Amino acid sequence: xxxxxxxxxxxxxxxxxxxxxxxxxxxxxxxxxxxxxxxxxxxxxxxxxxxxxxxxxxxxxxxxxxxxxxxxxxxxxxxxxxxxxxxxxxxxxxxxxxxxxxxxxxxxxxxxxxxxxxxxxxxxxxxxxxxxxxxxxxxxxxxxxxxxxxxxxxxxxxxxxxxxxxxxxxxxxxxxxxxxxxxxxxxxxxxxxxxxxxxxxxxxxxxxxxxxxxxxxxxxxxxxxxxxxxxxxxxxxxxxxxxxxxxxxxxxxxx
Amino acid sequence: xxxxxxxxxxxxxxxxxxxxxxxxxxxxxxxxxxxxxxxxxxxxxxxxxxxxxxxxxxxxxxxxxxxxxxxxxxxxxxxxxxxxxxxxxxxxxxxxxxxxxxxxxxxxxxxxxxxxxxxxxxxxxxxxxxxxxxxxxxxxxxxxxxxxxxxxxxxxxxxxxxxxxxxxxxxxxxxxxxxxxxxxxxxxxxxxxxxxxxxxxxxxxxxxxxxxxxxxxxxxxxxxxxxxxxxxxxxxxxxxxxxxxxxxxxxxxxxxxxxxxxxxxxxxxxxxxxxxxxxxxxxxxxxxxxxxxxxxxxxxxxxxxxxxxxxxxxxxxxxxxxxxxxxxxxxxxxxxxxxxxxxxxxxxxxxxxxxxxxxxxxxxxxxxxxxxxxxxxxxxxxxxxxxxxxxxxxxxxxxxxxxxxxxxxxxxxxxxxxxxxxxxx
Numbered sequence: 114x115x116x117x118x119x120x121x122x123x124x125x126x127x128x129x130x131x132x133x134x135x136x137x138x139x140x141x142x143x144x145x146x147x148x149x150x151x152x153x154x155x156x157x158x159x160x161x162x163x164x165x166x167x168x169x170x171x172x173x174x175x176x177x178x179x180x181x182x183x184x185x186x187x188x189x190x191x192x193x194x195x196x197x198x199x200x201x202x203x204x205x206x207x208x209x210x211x212x213x214x215x216x217x218x219x220x221x222x223x224x225x226x227x228x229x230x231x232x233x234x235x236x237x238x239x240x241x242x243x244x245x246x247x248x249x250x251x252x253x254x255x256x257x258x259x260x261x262x263x264x265x266x267x268x269x270x271x272x273x274x275x276x277x278x279x280x281x282x283x284x285x286x287x288x289x290x291x292x293x294x295x296x297x298x299x300x301x302x303x304x305x306x307x308x309x310x311x312x313x314x315x316x317x318x319x320x321x322x323x324x325x326x327x328x329x330x331x332x333x334x335x336x337x338x339x340x341x342x343x344x345x346x347x348x349x350x351x352x353x354x355x356x357x358x359x360x361x362x363x364x365x366x367x368x
Numbered sequence: 369x370x371x372x373x374x375x376x377x378x379x380x381x382x383x384x385x386x387x388x389x390x391x392x393x394x395x396x397x398x399x400x401x402x403x404x405x406x407x408x409x410x411x412x413x414x415x416x417x418x419x420x421x422x423x424x425x426x427x428x429x430x431x432x433x434x435x436x437x438x439x440x441x442x443x444x445x446x447x448x449x450x451x452x453x454x455x456x457x458x459x460x461x462x463x464x465x466x467x468x469x470x471x472x473x474x475x476x477x478x479x480x481x482x483x484x485x486x487x488x489x490x491x492x493x494x495x496x497x498x499x500x501x502x503x504x505x506x507x508x509x510x511x512x513x514x515x516x517x518x519x520x521x522x523x524x525x526x527x528x529x530x531x532x533x534x535x536x537x538x539x540x541x542x543x544x545x546x547x548x549x550x551x552x553x554x555x556x557x558x559x560x561x562x563x564x565x566x567x568x569x570x571x572x573x574x575x576x577x578x579x580x581x582x583x584x585x586x587x588x589x590x591x592x593x594x595x596x597x598x599x600x601x602x603x604x605x606x607x608x609x610x611x612x613x614x615x616x617x618x619x620x621x622x623x624x625x626x627x628x629x630x631x632x633x634x635x636x637x638x639x640x641x642x643x644x645x646x647x648x649x650x651x652x653x654x655x656x657x658x659x660x661x662x663x664x665x666x667x668x669x670x671x672x673x674x675x676x677x678x679x680x681x682x683x684x685x686x687x688x689x690x691x692x693x694x695x696x697x698x699x700x701x702x703x704x705x706x707x708x709x710x711x712x713x714x715x716x717x718x719x720x721x722x723x724x725x726x727x728x729x730x731x732x733x734x735x736x737x738x739x740x741x742x743x744x745x746x747x748x749x750x751x752x753x754x755x756x757x758x759x760x761x762x763x764x765x766x767x768x769x770x771x772x773x774x775x776x777x778x779x780x781x782x783x784x785x786x787x788x789x790x791x792x793x
Contacts, residue, residue: 209441
């Protein structure tokens, strides 16, 4: 696998570049949109919920923006990953190459995109007077585990999507549900213990909590949270690789 | 080295690729899932060493393209093994795989990357590729702005100039206008001399006579013969030509080498059993239109063509059609499979053929195709469209895209209704 990666690293860089070119090719603002769209979403949320949840939540703006950014990271990566195999069908039909490179490249560009949007986060931390601590250096850890969670999910979804176009619609609904299960704009303190435990099953929620613990509280997240994230990454990758490998030889008939 | 050891390839066909979740569940519940495997290639073996040029011959549906797809590794064989050493570069179907919105340089880089080459390797060769394709002045154009001829030149140049170890070519794609045809032939020779293995699918045999030292003959997926050296290959080509003549008289004839050898001296009898063809062809055409499954439709289309070419009435219609309009050179657009039928006929009439091939794999399964880029062929007087469903649906759009009159297979051979009369802008 690593030799393949090495051989195709040029392809990966081209694909990531192409993603960026294609995404913003006819827009005036270009890459700025990757910052603008979560920003707009964030403003709406703050506008609507500031008075409901914001009163007793310290640093509510930072709270919301971490949620929005982290959630968008997950949906962007997986939705684009899902479509990556089918949209490159023409190439897969003609050239022999490891097809998992397509979901991988989409995930790489989504991650890059996420890192760009983190600039916004920094700005809001400054505005919101959040203390910068050395703990911020821990942030690469959740991003890396989240990358693998996304990649695993992309492998599953993209394989399914080749066989069933319905996957797209189901996934949109799923994402909408997920959105409300991530505590993006509300706080969980008022929830009973059991409900909070349920939320923890959601890896995106864990990811967001990790971010918030470091960014807002300036504390080191618990060992539990580290293990959970690692576990999710491992499980998602495992399922993803199995689903992809079982089906990869059949893709060609469905393209 | 390329080694194919008792290779059999199964192709899936049937009700599955357009099936949504609902249909899938229904089919599962009612046990109505009609997926049939077709053995497109059955027990084929050959071995190629450095510098070999293997021609692959056979009539439509012989499994040529499927076999080559398997050699590239896209379609793994169900039984047997295929081993290839080194980089395999295939030029089987044209059109897609390039990015419409990137310029030529970026597209070359992209294609090189897809083939697994490094940045340095491709960047070093980009200028050379552009120059060979005679596209240096267009290098900043977007791919979608190119004409079809330019596209095929670009694809061909990339394939030949990345010095592949194994090169797989479809004859139709290696042509352009006259001067480029010569150049591409020379380039292929150079590639062979540099030790590459070439696999070549062709519809007429002249290139193979010039270059082939191995020859594989397929028929209905079965291996009829594999010629191991040049003498054998030439002999086999001769037998193949003889077989094609026999087949023109009787479409059901299957190749039998011994019989063909014995027929060597005898003149071929022309005993075409001319049944009332128009009726059966028209019926056939109607049935094809009603077929709901694309795969079935395609097969019916092929047998319809068989019928057309073999019946003197239809051939006469074509001759008259071309004569009336004083046509000496046509361009051909659509599925390459049809070339098997058309080229011998047109050659007999001494009519030149250009190809406007675009996306043949998809035209096989799509209902409408729009030709463009005919400025590449200044001498073309008529475009023959061979897509199975070229009808009124597209007729309205076409004249905007090309100045050259066009006609469908239906109009050319005089079947179906009159809707496909050529349009002159």
